[in-house]
Amino acid sequence: MANYSIHVLEYAAVPEYHVSGVIYGYHNQGYRKLPYAYALIRSKDHVALVDVGYNHKDYGKHLADKFGVRNWHSPHDVLSEVGLTPEDVDTVFVTHAHFDHFGSVEDFPNATFYIQERELAKWIWAMSLPDRMRWMMVAVDPGDILRGVDLARQGRLVTVDGDMQDVIPGVDLHAAHDSHTFGSMWVTVRNDGTTPSQDTWVLAGDLIYVYENIEGDGGAVGVDKVYTPTGLATGSQTNLVLATEEIMKQVDYDKRRVIPVHEERLKDDFPSRNTSADLRISEICVADGAESQVT
């Protein structure tokens, strides 16, 4: 029994992204495409997103000009490819507060947003530090935090303190403190609704960018594969490795059950199609009775 369909929806991409940015220590190994995407979790009762993309209105042109981010499309355009509108989304899980995950909140007028309390509290602290410590607030848009005030006033922002089970039925949040960011979290879908589940999927946010973060080359330490964390950790790579172990335990060490949304090779492992706008839709699983969105 599968309660939810899960899809990864690309909304933009960096065609040539430095590999060392996504895999710690992979220097001088060239570039690869880095898709920007959000994950859709959909049942007959709920439409949930994991992250919402960046605020194109305020700095989309800047990102394109300076950082090579291309092919941005609005949530309206992206969701229409799977027969939805932004208004249909009732729940958003914000894995962390970076601009490309917490930006487009205004596009989802009916959604309740979930974010770790620690993520906000520590960003506030980081923003109070002297300029020489500015690195610690990299990639956070104060405008996103400001828009969060409005969400909170409308009762549509929930701050979570640690793990939270069954936010919607069968969907859990797990905190990964001081890892990619101060209060990152991942989303676990127990798609059979049971605990423990025999049908678990993990939407990893930026705790895992690409497959090498789970199965990096272990030759240097005499093993086949090792966890090799992402290049960017406001917390620590150690905590990223520890979070990866927790994630892998949840899926019984089945790599295929961990979904890194920045991974272009999802298309090799899951049925996928490209839209007319050249945005990839990867179908992770289909709920009982639901239709495929890629065939």
Added chain:
Amino acid sequence: MTVEKKNVERPSAAFHAADCPTWEIPDPDPALILASFDDEAVAAYALRIRPVYERFKRIIGQVSGLLILAQTAPAQADRDQPMVKSAREQLAEAAEKRRDSRAPLAARRHADAMARIEAQLEAVLTTLDRRVDLVTPESTDLEQAMRRLFTAHGLLLAVSDDRADMTPVDFSHACCSCGVSENDPGTTTLGSCAPTT
């Protein structure tokens, strides 16, 4: 000379003409005139004002975060009060730097906008110092604080200019920072992993 709105996706100018209507309202109107950075006085002013811009930006984020926590999480005096105190001290320091920034005529409107951002933040922080209702959704205190913050942020966007390193988000080490520039495909940006040639 004016720039057609349709040709500009977001305001990118730091210094606008004295008659630019942008300065009269906090809407980031892109119909702007750039002052030239060839003007030495403008460039020097930009260097002096950039730390102020940076600090104002962060105070907007700090205060916004405090308002979120006030509404969504249990109050924690040992967490919240030092944050308010810190923001107030930073605003005082930034205000002093702003007053010393000596804006040339070409940057007068920019300087005026910076002063307006400061005034809005000062008013919000004064609100936070008082025992006002920042929790109830219908609270007029909360509404006013939000209006001031949105006004300050709108002005901040209007005075942003990446030529002067005044950008609303620091992307330099972000998830996109290693991409190859669309305008200059032969180079990468100055992110953490850019080539150190």
